[in-house]
Amino acid sequence: xxLEARVTATTGGWDDTHKPIVVGVDGxxxxxxxxxxxxxxxxxxxAALVLVTVTKxxxxxxxxxxxxxxxxxxxxxxxxxxxxVPGSPADALLDRSTDAxxxxxxxxxxxxxxxxxxxxxxxxxxxxxxxxxxxxPDDWKQADxxxxxxxxxxxxxxxxxxxxxxxxxxxxxxxxxxxxxHGWVTPTAYSWDTAxxxxxxxQWERDAHAEFDTVLELWRERxxxxxxxxxxxxxxxxxxxxxxxxHAQLVVLGRHTDGRLGGFPFGSVTRAVLHYSECPVMxxxxxx
Numbered sequence: 001x002x003l004e005a006r007v008t009a010t011t012g013g014w015d016d017t018h019k020p021i022v023v024g025v026d027g028x029x030x031x032x033x034x035x036x037x038x039x040x041x042x043x044x045x046x047a048a049l050v051l052v053t054v055t056k057x058x059x060x061x062x063x064x065x066x067x068x069x070x071x072x073x074x075x076x077x078x079x080x081x082x083x084x085v086p087g088s089p090a091d092a093l094l095d096r097s098t099d100a101x102x103x104x105x106x107x108x109x110x111x112x113x114x115x116x117x118x119x120x121x122x123x124x125x126x127x128x129x130x131x132x133x134x135x136x137p138d139d140w141k142q143a144d145x146x147x148x149x150x151x152x153x154x155x156x157x158x159x160x161x162x163x164x165x166x167x168x169x170x171x172x173x174x175x176x177x178x179x180x181x182h183g184w185v186t187p188t189a190y191s192w193d194t195a196x197x198x199x200x201x202x203q204w205e206r207d208a209h210a211e212f213d214t215v216l217e218l219w220r221e222r223x224x225x226x227x228x229x230x231x232x233x234x235x236x237x238x239x240x241x242x243x244x245x246x247h248a249q250l251v252v253l254g255r256h257t258d259g260r261l262g263g264f265p266f267g268s269v270t271r272a273v274l275h276y277s278e279c280p281v282m283x284x285x286x287x288x
Contacts, residue, residue: 019101020048020081024093024121027053027063030138031106037136037280038104039071044173047101048079054092060084090124097125102132102282107274126255126270126283132166134250134282135274145249145279149177149229152252153241153269156182156211163254163284164215168223170250178226179248182212183233183240205234238272248279254286 023038025031035051042049051067053060064082072080085092097103105122125133152167164180171178184205209232216230233240245251253270274281 018047019099020050021102021104022050022052022093022097022100023104024089024106025051025053025064025067026106027060027067030108033138033140034104034106034136035067035071037134037140037142039074040142041102041104041134042079043074045101048081049075050096050100051080051082052093052096053084054087054089055084089121090128093121093125094128097129097131100131102134103129104134104136107135107137122274123271126274129283130285132282132284134280136280137278140280142249146174147176148247148249148279149179150174150250150252151179151181151241151244151248153237153254153273154180154182154212154215155237156208156215158256159215160254160256160284160286162286163252164219166282166284167252168219168226170252172223172226174249176249177229179229179231179244180212180216181231181233181237181240181244182208183235183237184208208232236269238269241269241273242276245273245277245279250279251277251281253281253283255283256286 021038021042023035025035039049041047049071051064051071053064061084064084068080068082083096085096087095093103093105103125105125107122122133122135126135150167150171152164154164167178167180212230212232216228220226220228231240231244233243235243241251241253251273253273255270270283274283
């Protein structure tokens with residue numbers, strides 16, 4: 001399927017679903033940011049909200065009841081569900097999220113019941129989930145970032161329509177700017193020959209710019225009401241995204257089912273962005 005065909009086939013759909021949003025809850029103060037982000041998202045799109053904790057502690061039911069009462073300020077009571085489920089945090093949340101619209105977790109979540117949402121859990125979810133996963137920093141306050149842009153990482157050689165579409169749809173819904181970022185590094189195949197490296201790098205950069213502009217032009221045509229800024233960066237994709245995300249409200253990245261992101265191993269880009277980003281990061285699974 002051509003790039004244009006993929007774009008056309010995936011322009012709609014994600015924002016029309018009414019599947020629930022699942023959020024991991026551990027009862028800690030730092031986890032409140034993830035719960036608040038998920039509740040605001042559910043309220044904005046009219047989705048149900050499922051609060052999930054993984055523990056055998058009897059107090060979990062009381063904790064979830066308190067959290068449920070709090071989120072009902074944003075989400076109607078009939079659209080809020082609370083579950084206490086057994087198993088390891090990552091496996092339990094993956095299982096509960098099978099039919100979800102999105103899973104939301106905290107970035108660290110070291111406190112609370114059974115130390116539920118540790119960093120390894122967030123990484124496992126981002127790397128294995130079949131639905132988008134959003135990782136929210138512990139001290140994030142969405143109300144302070146309502147005018148900030150949405151960032152999307154794009155590899156023009158492998159322009160995944162799903163993550164780009166989600167980023168465009170979100171920017172349009174929020175009425176904010178979309179910043180599309182392309183980062184690249186000099187091809188190592190020529191590093192032994194300085195002259196060959198210089199010539200190849202210049203041509204490769206030109207080709208990459210042209211491919212990137214072509215990808216964005218197709219999406220601009222389908223979302224003419226979204227202001228788009230294209231960022232070409234001669235740096236590793238993770239650094240390019242992190243630089244752009246310094247004043248953003250969300251970063252959207254694709255994750256291929258073969259475990260690679262933008263041509264790099266999943267860990268080398270996503271782990272860096274998840275670890276260092278100070279704003280929420282949404283990792284979207286992409287079919288191979």
